[in-house]
Amino acid sequence: MSTLIDFHSVDKSFQKGKQSVKAVVDANLTVKKGSVVGLVGESGSGKSTLGKMLIGLEMPSEGSIHYEGAPLWKKKKFMRPRPGDIQTVFQDPQSSLDPRMRVKEIILEPLLALDSRERKEKGGRERLTSLMKRVGLKAEHLDRYPHEFSGGQRQRIAIARALITDPSFIVLDEPTSALDVSVQAQVLNLLKELKNERNLTYLFISHNMSVIRYMCDVIAVMYKGRIVESGPARELFESPRHPYTKILLSSLPSIFEKKGPALSFAPPPEMESGAGACGFFDRCPFRMEACLKAPAFEAITEEHGVACHGEG
């Protein structure tokens, strides 16, 4: 599989007055064509920020992002590849669909970025109805407003809107977190089928480990803006290396939980850890002296890497 996206030591800091917050620090990640890469981490860990840099909503402060070999950001400008090639589906279908637009207008809106020839070609009535059917909606739904639909149906509308331009890559930012379990299963199935049918590539952002395990080929775990571990999904779930990944996996309140040793965060240490320490130092149950100096991200195997002294 060839590389579609390449993050190279990407930093993102947000500034407010003299304060500066680092949302993403030194992120390195490659997304292969046709794969599903999952980003997990707690709220504020920077996973959504990473996604937003791909769709042009946030600009990286440092580092570079390449999409199909070409830089995505140049001189503070988002260098859009073919319009509509990168699409996105957000978490909350309630707020991501304009309440005053009809479903038809919502789905066709991304086509405004295309030239008129392509717009005509892709916005044809036939294509629109077949797309509606494909995502599990009916043609007569086209003239309705978002409020007439349930949460699951709204998310299907958002998916149709993303697909109308024939994208090759979609950022899915918590696409099922607002949905009920039974509806979540429907939407996950749909996303998986669409991926296989259209050879799509996904960046799948979620805090739900079981959803991530089911959907993704590669997983990157983020903590406080850093990617602390990344690797093939199966390997990461079977032999997690970073203490944070281990805690994440053990805190999953799964009904089918294997009763392994429970692992929890450690209480904060007595002494101040200092600015140079590992970001996880204050909560790590395995911290040691070496951790006062932040570990570098190192590869264990070709695909699996971790940033932890304990694994050095």
Added chain:
Amino acid sequence: MVLEMKDLCVDFTGMRGKVRALRNVSLSIEKGEVLGVVGESGSGKSVTALSILGLLGSNANISTGEISYLGQNLLTLGPKEMQSLRGKKIGMVFQEPMTALHPTMKVGNQLAEVIKRHRSVTKRQAYKLAVEALKEVHIHDPELVAKKYPFELSGGMRQRIVIALAMSAPPDLLIADEPTTALDVTIQKEILQLIKELNHKRGTSVLLITHDLGVVSNVCDRVMVMYAGEVVEEGKTEEVLNAPSHPYTEALLHALPDLADPGEPLKAIPGEVPDLQNRPAGCAFASRCPKAMDICGISVPALEPVSNNRSAACWLRRDIR
């Protein structure tokens, strides 16, 4: 028996007419027991909690049924008596801790205010008790945290404080409505452990409302599954999750991605929850049920015992018996 609810029916009057949100809901909680109520949005789990607390809005009406708390009928109590019960005898924890706390009042003062209301203590003693209450919900450095405002604290910390508030009286029954839904998984685990611990240590009964079957399996002794305003199954958590009696419970378990093979599609439940306004005749789940029979579309099955400690509302079970 701490709490007993019998055949409760709740109607809401809206612009489009009357909607029955709860249909013959019965439940009971023993002392020291944790009862989980699971269901999808709109299944009536929160309405159940609100009707116990007497917090249903003015557009709601309890048409039949009774709720008794330690033998006392809650539905005959006036608003004043109800108010003295809430917080003191029945504690509450809601989903979003930020909205449950007073934004411009320091945490310690908020707690002290509640403690002073429920116990006969001086202001200073109340504050001291507040700091102790913070310690009991495992907050490091409670003296410092007591001097902070809610916005200065993380979501997990805030939820700990809400729990400390709810437990300060201390109540015999704690109602927790999706207490961990707004939190990260790692924090969720800590909060659930805390609820479990308080339940063990003080013998407080807990009514835990959640949509997450994983949470139920971790914390609850018994579980009650709701669908479209009705209880469809009820029993011991382990038994219900290992061998569900109702097709809906079974379907819900299979729809979880927890154990699914990534190569196989998830077993989604087809269709959607019925509109309660146009509730179908017969079993509400019939249109989505893989095992539906003719009778399911005609007549509503009642919740009846199918074995020891287990009830289900399903025609299928009735035949087997």
